Amino acid sequence: xxxxxxxxxxxxxxxxxxxxxxxxxxxxxxxxxxxxxxxxxxxxxxxxxxxxxxxxxxxxxxxxxxxxxxxxxxxxxxxxxxxxxxxxxxxxxxxxxxxxxxxxxxxxxxxxxxxxxxxxxxxxxxxxxxxxxxxxxxxxxxxxxxxxxxxxxxxxxxxxxxxxxxxxxxxxxxxxxxxxxxxxxxxxxxxxxxxxxxxxxxxxxxxxxxxxxxxxxxxxxxxxxxxxxxxxxxxxxxxxxxxxxxxxxxxxxxxxxxxxxxxxxxxxxxxxxxxxxxxxxxxxxxxxxxxxxxxxxxxxxxxxxxxxxxxxxxxxxxxxxxxxxxxxxxxxxxxxxxxxxxxxxxxxxxxxxxxxxxxxxxxxxxxxxxxxxxxxxxxxxxxxxxxxxxxxxx
Numbered sequence: 001x002x003x004x005x006x007x008x009x010x011x012x013x014x015x016x017x018x019x020x021x022x023x024x025x026x027x028x029x030x031x032x033x034x035x036x037x038x039x040x041x042x043x044x045x046x047x048x049x050x051x052x053x054x055x056x057x058x059x060x061x062x063x064x065x066x067x068x069x070x071x072x073x074x075x076x077x078x079x080x081x082x083x084x085x086x087x088x089x090x091x092x093x094x095x096x097x098x099x100x101x102x103x104x105x106x107x108x109x110x111x112x113x114x115x116x117x118x119x120x121x122x123x124x125x126x127x128x129x130x131x132x133x134x135x136x137x138x139x140x141x142x143x144x145x146x147x148x149x150x151x152x153x154x155x156x157x158x159x160x161x162x163x164x165x166x167x168x169x170x171x172x173x174x175x176x177x178x179x180x181x182x183x184x185x186x187x188x189x190x191x192x193x194x195x196x197x198x199x200x201x202x203x204x205x206x207x208x209x210x211x212x213x214x215x216x217x218x219x220x221x222x223x224x225x226x227x228x229x230x231x232x233x234x235x236x237x238x239x240x241x242x243x244x245x246x247x248x249x250x251x252x253x254x255x256x257x258x259x260x261x262x263x264x265x266x267x268x269x270x271x272x273x274x275x276x277x278x279x280x281x282x283x284x285x286x287x288x289x290x291x292x293x294x295x296x297x298x299x300x301x302x303x304x305x306x307x308x309x310x311x312x313x314x315x316x317x318x319x320x321x322x323x324x325x326x327x328x329x330x331x332x333x334x335x336x337x338x339x340x341x342x343x344x345x346x347x348x349x350x351x352x353x354x355x356x357x358x359x360x361x362x363x364x365x366x367x368x369x370x371x372x373x374x375x376x377x378x379x380x381x382x383x384x385x386x387x388x389x390x391x392x393x394x
Contacts, residue, residue, distance in 0.1 A: 030338060030349035034369075038389025042083045042373060043074050050099035051362035051373055052106050052155075054131055058364055058371045059106050061086065061129075064095035064115040075131060078371070078391060089136045091127045096120070098162065100155030102173050105130050107139065107160045109171075110151050122147060128173070142169055142178050154198045154205055159227035161205045163195040168207065170227050179230050196220070199249040199256060201273060203227075206256055208249055211238055220247065220260065224273055239269055246309030248323030250330055257330050259323055259341075261309035268307070268330065268341055270300035307332055307339040307348045324365040326394050333363050333370065340394060354392065369393040 042060060043049075049063025049070075061073030071093035073086040089108075097111025109126030124145065128137045147164045154161050160171040168181040194210040204224050211221030222235040243263035250257050256271045310323045310332050322333050329343040337352035361374040373389040 030340060030351035030354075032338070032351070032354060032392050032394050034391075034393040035354055036391045038076060038371075038373060038391060039081055039083060040389075042076060042389060043072060044070075045374075046070055046095075047374065048095035049073075049362050049374060050097060050108065051364045051371065052099050052101045053364035053366050053371065054101055054106070057131065058366075058373065059086070059099075059129070059131070060362060060373050061099060061106070061108060062094055062097055062111070063374075066115055069093040069095045069113055069115060076371070076373075076389070078366075086129065087134060087136065089127050089129070090138050091125055092123065094123055097123070097126075098151050098153035100153050100160050102155040102160055103157035104132070105173065107155065107171070107173075109139070109142075109153065109160065109162060110147055139171065140176050140178065142171070143180060144169060152195065152198045154200050156200055156203050156205060156227055161198060161225065161227055163198055163207065165194055168195065168225065168232070170225075170230055172227075181225060181230050181232055196247050197249055199251055201251040201256065204273075206235075206249065206251070206273065207232065208247060208258070218244075220258070222256070222271060222273075235271070235273055239271075248310040248332060250323045250325040252325045257323075257325060259304065259307065259309045259330065259332065266304040266307050266309060268302045268304040302341070302346060304341055304348050306350055307341055308334050310334050322363045322365070322370075324370065328394060331370065331394055333361075333372065338392070354390075 044065070046063035046065050049060060051058055051060050056077065058076040058078070059073060060076070063070050069092075071089055071091070075084045075086065076082070077084070091108075092113050094111035094113055095115060097108055099106055099108045105128045107126060107128050111123055112120045113123060114121050124142050124147070126139050128139055129135075130137070142162070144167055147162070147167065151162060151164045153163070158173050160173070162169045162171070170179045170181055171177070172179070195207055196210060197208040199206040199208065201224070204226055207223045207225055209221050209223070211219050219238045219240040221238050223232050224235060225232050239258065239260055241260055241262040244260070245263065246259075246261040248259045256273060258269045258271055260267050260269065324331050326340070329341045331338065331340040337350060338354055339348060339350045341348055361372050363370055363372045365371075370392040371389070372392065
């Protein structure tokens with residue numbers, strides 16, 4: 001059987017739900033090495049805002065306070081422990097927008113000019129902020145209608161990638177131009193049924209979508225986007241699920257770690273980005289017992305009960321939810337608190353207290369610690385009653 005043929009067969013079996021996973025111990029005593037509060041002199045309390053890490057500073061911008069949308073923001077320098085206010089931007093106030101760091105600038109785009117509680121009037125404009133000069137600049141309009149709630153966006157050096165449903169747009173910083181990405185291979189079409197998430201993998205972007213192959217239940221498919229060439233290539237891997245609740249993904253330097261939460265619990269997967277490289281040993285195929293009671297053994301799936309996936313498909317973005325890769329393994333921040341999967345011991349640790357209720361928080365990973373801003377409120381829903389920031393080192 002050809003390698004491609006084996007991949008198709010494996011997809012059918014995995015989507016059929018015949019994945020055997022080992023159940024590991026869950027612990028509720030996750031104690032980060034350090035939890036430090038941020039100075040309270042940051043932006044006023046709000047929700048549905050964004051946060052990006054520039055390499056030296058955290059930038060918090062936009063959002064709403066439940067009554068009106070906001071257009072202010074501030075930069076936090078963790079070494080100096082100081083906040084610096086951002087100047088007024090050349091765009092309307094907004095919340096539920098996306099923001100990403102492209103190497104030299106923060107780009108904010110989309111969102112709504114009305115608080116979520118009063119409706120969603122989608123915006124299709126945006127602006128760039130340069131911390132070096134402290135100045136804003138409008139960007140050109142996107143070649144597509146305004147996107148509703150649920151837009152995903154990531155930044156790689158020189159590019160912003162925005163996706164929702166079947167639309168994938170690439171903004172090139174150097175030329176101030178947008179491009180629409182279409183599949184470079186007919187086989188990628190099923191992957192564009194609905195884009196669920198984007199993940200940065202070096203200078204590439206992994207597109208994670210609902211995939212429905214002929215004769216199989218729905219699952220998740222993966223494709224790799226090269227923003228410079230605007231090409232989208234399918235990855236020879238697919239993950240099945242039952243009733244999908246949430247998905248999160250992070251890149252560990254060589255593979256994608258994907259946390260899938262369905263009605264039966266959470267499963268953590270390791271997916272290679274090169275064609276056919278799905279298993280621990282590249283080129284090695286897992287064993288399948290062809291008898292009536294046979295099972296498919298996937299050495300890259302772990303049961304991760306108690307580690308909720310951070311992104312809930314079909315819902316407006318909750319900017320405080322994130323999945324990041326740490327030296328010990330994936331770390332998930334949700335309104336329930338912090339959870340991490342330890343690769344060495346293959347155990348899940350959780351902490352529901354360290355972040356309080358951060359459903360309206362925004363977070364950014366510095367490479368060493370998690371910068372969280374906007375915690376507060378009684379239950380994590382709606383705008384927080386007070387602005388609370390934390391720097392958490394796992």
